[in-house]
């Protein structure tokens with residue numbers, strides 16, 4: 001997005017109070033959801049696609065490639081370990097339904113205590 005369209009969006013947001021709509025258009029795949037494991041309300045992440053619950057770290061088997069939402073399995077992804085990835089970490093998952101493994105990069109608001117707990121398992 002260039003600077004002009006950035007300000008255009010800003011002004012439009014102020015004028016029409018379309019915060020929800022505007023965000024949706026630019027971050028199509030960053031959605032809030034209710035966690036199917038712990039039942040907590042999860043809000044959209046704001047900088048990348050929200051792909052797991054920040055409270056219990058469970059995810060859902062909805063992607064084939066990260067963010068594509070093309071998987072029809074829809075099983076719960078159970079966090080089973082932590083792996084170092086560049087200057088961050090990835091959560092390792094196993095699907096409770098089809099038993100495929102999956103990885104997600106940790107989010108800035110993930111519960112660090114949960115991450116530590118899971119990293120102790122392996």
Ligand SMILES: [Zn+2]
Nearest residue numbers: 035038053056
């Ligand atoms: Zn959860």
Ligand SMILES: [Zn+2]
Nearest residue numbers: 061073095098
């Ligand atoms: Zn699955």
